[in-house]
Amino acid sequence: ALLPILSYPDPRLRMIATPVKEVTAEIKTLITDMIETMYDAEGIGLAASQVDHHIQLIVMDLSEDKDSPRVFINPKVTPLVEEKQPYEEGCLSVPDVYDKVERPNKVRIEAIDQNGNAIDEEVEGLLAVCIQHEIDHLNGVIFVDYLSRLKQTRARDKVRKVLKIREKQG
Numbered sequence: 001a002l003l004p005i006l007s008y009p010d011p012r013l014r015m016i017a018t019p020v021k022e023v024t025a026e027i028k029t030l031i032t033d034m035i036e037t038m039y040d041a042e043g044i045g046l047a048a049s050q051v052d053h054h055i056q057l058i059v060m061d062l063s064e065d066k067d068s069p070r071v072f073i074n075p076k077v078t079p080l081v082e083e084k085q086p087y088e089e090g091c092l093s094v095p096d097v098y099d100k101v102e103r104p105n106k107v108r109i110e111a112i113d114q115n116g117n118a119i120d121e122e123v124e125g126l127l128a129v130c131i132q133h134e135i136d137h138l139n140g141v142i143f144v145d146y147l148s149r150l151k152q153t154r155a156r157d158k159v160r161k162v163l164k165i166r167e168k169q170g
């Protein structure tokens with residue numbers, strides 16, 4: 001089922017996600033719904049916080065054909081390089097706002113997948129950028145927090161406008 005995505009500056013986006021103890025049937029259903037919602041919203045990632053479920057769960061799919069979703073539960077990221085690179089980021093909770101954010105672009109990801117198997121990978125590029133963006137969501141951080149006050153104000157105004165247009169479209 002499609003889930004409603006919370007929009008900036010909704011305070012629920014600032015909640016801290018709790019660790020997943022057991023991958024229950026409910027969580028497996030949530031994973032399916034999040035993947036469907038991510039594709040519908042044309043995103044490459046989605047954190048459970050964005051759909052008002054405050055548990056440490058992320059889904060991502062960077063593939064061309066949108067047919068290889070990845071699930072990260074209780075993810076931990078460790079930078080593997082000192083220097084940070086700028087990358088044009090977007091966010092499904094801040095529609096139509098894109099801006100450069102500096103992040104380490106090579107990281108180690110430790111997590112578990114939906115079957116409880118350990119994930120321990122070194123990734124770089126967009127995958128590294130996206131996983132850090134999603135883990136930020138689990139910690140109540142949104143990419144606009146890294147931008148100037150002026151850009152944050154503009155982002156709030158932009159989201160208000162986009163939501164009004166979407167309401168009219170019904």
Ligand SMILES: O=C(O)C[C@@H](Cc1ccccc1)C(=O)SCC(=O)c1ccccc1
Nearest residue numbers: 042043044045046089090091092093130133
């Ligand atoms: O809000 C989210 O977490 C999803 C977000 C993930 C993300 C994209 C790009 C950089 C960092 C994190 C999106 O999918 S935004 C929309 C999108 O598909 C996109 C935007 C910019 C570059 C590539 C893809």
Ligand SMILES: [Zn+2]
Nearest residue numbers: 090091092093
């Ligand atoms: Zn986001």
